[in-house]
Amino acid sequence: MKKPMSAATWGTSLAILLSIIQAPTSQAAPTLAQVQAQVIRYEEEATAAAEGAQEAKVKLNSLTRSLAGIQAQAEIQAKTVDAISKTLGAIAIDQYKSGTISQSLELLFSSDPSLYLSSAGSLEAITRQKGIQLRKFQSAEQQLNATSLTVSDRLAQVKALQKKLAEKSALATAKLAQAESVLAKLKKEDRERLARLAQEREDADQASSLKAARSAAGVSGRAGLAIKFAFKQIGDKYVFGADGMIYWDCSGLTMRAYQTAGVSLPHSSAAQSRMGKSIPFSQKKPGDLMFFGRPVSHVGIYLGGGKMVHAPRSGSRVKVATTDMGRKRLVAIRRF
Template sequence: MLLKVVSLSAMSLAKPLFIALAALAVAGPALIATPAHAAPSLEEVQAKVRQLEEDATTAAEGAQEAKVKLAILTKTLNGIKAKAEVQGASLSALQKSLGTIAVEQYKSGTLSQGLELLFSSDPTLYLSSAGALDAITRGKSAQLRKYQAAQQRLSATTLTVNDKLALVAAAQKKFAAQSALALSKLKEAELLLSKLKKEDRERLAKLAAAQEDADQASSLAAAAGANGVSGRAGIALKYALKQIGDRYVFGAAGLVTWDCSGLTMRAYQAAGVSLPHSSSAQSRMGKKVSLKALKPGDLLFFGRPISHVGIYLGGGRMVHAPRSGSRVKVTTDLNMGRKALVGARRY
């Protein structure tokens, strides 16, 4: 029985907490009076929160990669199971046909050794006498040869089913582990912020909201000037730019909330290109592009292992869904903290 898969899209993680997270990047050290003894400095809090935020996003994309792999394996497994059912039905029909032959031979007193072995209640006797049965099938019965071949095919298919079941279980385990890791990192960040004074958290939230408003204004201005891109790239880029202002949520793929790979997946789906919901999986598709030869519509990939993706807008800019607490926006910063730009693909 397959393990139950828990969807990341159900995680409603864009809470006021993460507005406070984003604000740490723009807050000044005067916000918190730090005693010399125990309390960490603002810079230390800022660095730790950003690290936790990046770790959570990395884990969430790892979960998405496992989810994509799980879907592929499950589809393959279902196909193999269907094949096994067909082979089993064929084997039963052959056995029934051979049973009719055995009855007729028994009535006439000419039941062959091969058929006696085939219908014996002792499997050990049957297996130990396989050589004798082979000799009979080679010389005497096309039906027996078909039956033996069908048995071999069904045995091979059964082994394949068992192998795929093990892979499915492993993918499910990874999905669950990565999902739990993403949540634990966010809870750790929440605990860190809870140690701040209430007035400091409120001020951080206001600063973050102001920064988001500024980002949205500049993003909409960039989108208004992004015309003239044709083909699939143009369609995908136009789709992504229409989502500016939508919230980031782990595992989301529209229509009003997104994660990074969910946004790029839907954008290229609008252009007729099928991509999986995983930045890592998307990085293995399409045509590799030099970072010195980027064109609008190319997908940009970040981190090792890859855990973020955005759509290149041109002029050193991209549109993307950054992280929890933020919204879909255009950025000129192609250095995602510890997640360096590592590659690009064209579809």
């Protein structure tokens, strides 16, 4: 006959059973394909953030130029106010602002009416001239006040854009750091294998892109010149904020490509998407710019046949690729 289990033994057995039940299920390590997909996603997010920084930079440059012009205007207006002020004299301005009785009325009600009669003509002329000058002073002062308010408003906008630029730039850097962190967790041989696979993929893309460029023909005008320029950059590496002639980002490439065709574009995909002529998706032609993402964060040059030439993302090169950007949807087409 078996002896009943002691309380101590029972407690130990229960603890072991509970530890088995409550132990977390171990997760299988991600495959290299999954790691690669994760790294690419972080690189794409970094690229989107970098384009956001480019948009902020374009707006900031435009606003800074506008601010400089307004500040120069304010300086001119301040000198005008000062000049009129000196002409009038402090007493006349104080009288105008306080609304005190005019000199001619003071004379009219004085104890010596003959003084008014003898001086009325000259006083009227002086008063009229002073009135004109005072109205000029008031107008100039109002203009200066309005301009000063505009300057203050522009300064606030500049500060906000500087903050946005810093935030977007930091986000782009952080996303690349996340990609590096994912790779750092791999074994050395796995990192080397992924790097080799990425290199092989980029080399294959470059070879097919050069073949596509050689076979492309028949596009004339500005569109043809832009495409021809972009084709010459195939194989160049993507770098945040770069606009040639060795490194490119997406909007830097399209900006320079159309610059060779005599079209001036800003270095920002979002800013470019607001320029040119809007084209229905069904009517796109080679040379049209295709914009992706909401908000817009990527741009490429359409080639026809569902292909475009673009600078895709960090870690990649300028290439000919399909217009399918996966999660980043086509949102606009513009013609220049």
